[in-house]
Amino acid sequence: MKKRVYHWQPELSTAIxxxxxxxxxxxxxxxxxxxxxxxxxxxxxxxxxxxxxxxxGFNRYFIIENESLIVHTLLPVRRKKITLATIELIRIGSNCIELTSTELRGDTQLFIMTKKNKMAFIESIKKQKLFTGKIVDDPELKIGRHY
Structure with missing residues (x-):
């Protein structure tokens, strides 16, 4: 079975x-x-x-495997493998999502995604058995303002 990839961009300042x-x-x-x-x-x-x-620049994406979320980044050295059980919270904004996990740098990270990719990613992660975190729809979460 072919694994689905969900493309993302970093937070707004880094992407610009x-x-x-x-x-x-x-x-x-x-x-x-x-x-x-x-x-x-x-x-x-x-x-x-x-x-x-x-x-x-377009080589940034997520892959959801059986028990982990693989975050592919620009540099192969910075790729991360996050266990689904460690994801505590996913906040969904209008054009972005924010992951909160102990395995991320700074415990939280913002990812800009298209609406189609974002909704497909959320539906796919909800189906995973090991994902126990909360998914919160937050219209106040914007790509230009992150804490």
């Missing part, structure tokens, strides 16, 4: 900084392209670097 730098690389490549009238190797290399960072 990452994507601004990524598109800065694209604009640098376009500027280098305009400097020459024929194909230019340097601009193509910089454009390739942009595509690499764009693919890495």
């Amino acid at each position: 900084i990452y994507w601004s730098c990524t598109f800065g690389i694209l604009f640098l490549s376009l500027i280098l392209t305009l400097e020459h009238t024929r194909p230019y190797m340097t601009s193509n290399i910089v454009l390739g670097i942009f595509f690499l960072f764009a693919v890495l």
Whole structure:
């Protein structure tokens, strides 16, 4: 059976900084392209670097396994495997969710998700037998304000 992935982005400030730098690389490549009238190797290399960072930016997702939640991040070193039993609370905002667990950095972490991904993730985690935490719908939870 194929495992379903649920894509997310980090909290708003981190996402803005990452994507601004990524598109800065694209604009640098376009500027280098305009400097020459024929194909230019340097601009193509910089454009390739942009595509690499764009693919890495979309490589953030959750996978729910039998007894754990795997949080894939930009860097493989920072990937986390959270036991479902340690998730105490999931707060659902309009465009984000907030996980509270003892296995997370700072005990709580905010994840920006599309509504479709967010609802599919919540339905999937509710079906897990080992998940004993509470799920709270919180309309006050916003992506721009986190504590």
